[in-house]
Amino acid sequence: MIKIGLTGGIASGKSTVSAMIKNFGIPIIDADIISREVVEPGEEAYKQIVASFGSDILLENGQINRKKLGSIVFQDADQRIILNNIVHPQVRKSMLQKINFYEKKGEKAIVLDIPLLFEGKLTGWVDKKLLVYVDPKTQLERLINRDHSTEKQALDRIRSQMPLDEKKALADAIIDNNGSVDNTLQQLKAIFRQWHIF
Numbered sequence: 612m613i614k615i616g617l618t619g620g621i622a623s624g625k626s627t628v629s630a631m632i633k634n635f636g637i638p639i640i641d642a643d644i645i646s647r648e649v650v651e652p653g654e655e656a657y658k659q660i661v662a663s664f665g666s667d668i669l670l671e672n673g674q675i676n677r678k679k680l681g682s683i684v685f686q687d688a689d690q691r692i693i694l695n696n697i698v699h700p701q702v703r704k705s706m707l708q709k710i711n712f713y714e715k716k717g718e719k720a721i722v723l724d725i726p727l728l729f730e731g732k733l734t735g736w737v738d739k740k741l742l743v744y745v746d747p748k749t750q751l752e753r754l755i756n757r758d759h760s761t762e763k764q765a766l767d768r769i770r771s772q773m774p775l776d777e778k779k780a781l782a783d784a785i786i787d788n789n790g791s792v793d794n795t796l797q798q799l800k801a802i803f804r805q806w807h808i809f
């Protein structure tokens with residue numbers, strides 16, 4: 612089974628590309644979705660987050676207030692490390708179980724959508740590293756538009772990650788997502804043909 616790591620920067624277009632891959636019928640394991648599941652009330656990571664950050668970061672229904680927790684951790688690297696150390700081990704555990712499941716099922720290829728593939732040093736898990744790239748200006752514009760955030764909030768998030776230009780040097784293939792969505796689809800198809808996924 613060939614394992615493709617799909618990565619990028621925040622708002623570079625990973626979800627857009629992963630939706631295309633899903634349409635090809637290739638299974639996706641999405642680290643962002645898993646990172647939401649492992650912090651549901653009652654889960655181990657949930658308890659640790661409340662113990663570390665206090666019940667102030669909870670909504671009235673007991674769920675984690677992601678906006679509030681985000682505003683803490685994207686402004687403060689030390690707090691971010693504390694959160695990462697709680698959430699990432701649980702995300703990894705769940706991802707490994709899912710990889711196993713698809714391996715046993717006899718899938719030819721799967722895609723692991725991991726925003727922090729390089730930062731989290733998970734490159735050893737995958738056979739190919741596929742980067743979705745946008746230039747810094749487009750990234751900032753798309754992030755502000757999508758999340759209705761201020762420029763400061765958007766820049767805090769972007770700066771909490773390895774710069775996209777540095778990630779370029781570490782990838783096996785790069786999709787330039789500055790253009791149209793259709794142009795991105797054509798690039799994706801060409802890469803998958805080259806990698807004999809089709």
Ligand SMILES: CC(C)(COP(=O)(O)OP(=O)(O)OC[C@H]1O[C@@H](n2cnc3c(N)ncnc32)[C@H](O)[C@@H]1O)[C@@H](O)C(=O)NCCC(=O)NCCS
Pocket residue numbers: 620621622642643646676677678680681684691694695698699702725726727768771772
């Ligand atoms: C801080 C939290 C609560 C904010 O939640 P929110 O719903 O606003 O954002 P969401 O989870 O959808 O993440 C959006 C994007 O932010 C970026 N991002 C998220 N967490 C981090 C992080 N710790 N470091 C750098 N970038 C991050 C990723 O590009 C991600 O795709 C949440 O992101 C979180 O729990 N992060 C820690 C776990 C993590 O690292 N997740 C990302 C991949 S496993």
Ligand SMILES: Nc1ncnc2c1ncn2[C@@H]1O[C@H](COP(=O)(O)OP(=O)(O)OP(=O)(O)O)[C@@H](O)[C@H]1O
Pocket residue numbers: 619620621622623624625626627628643726753754756757788789790791792795
């Ligand atoms: N080629 C494109 N042209 C115009 N808009 C685009 C293009 N690709 C993506 N977008 C838009 O840019 C925003 C960010 O894209 P997307 O949500 O796919 O990024 P992401 O990398 O998955 O982000 P995150 O790291 O937050 O999960 C979205 O609003 C999306 O609709």
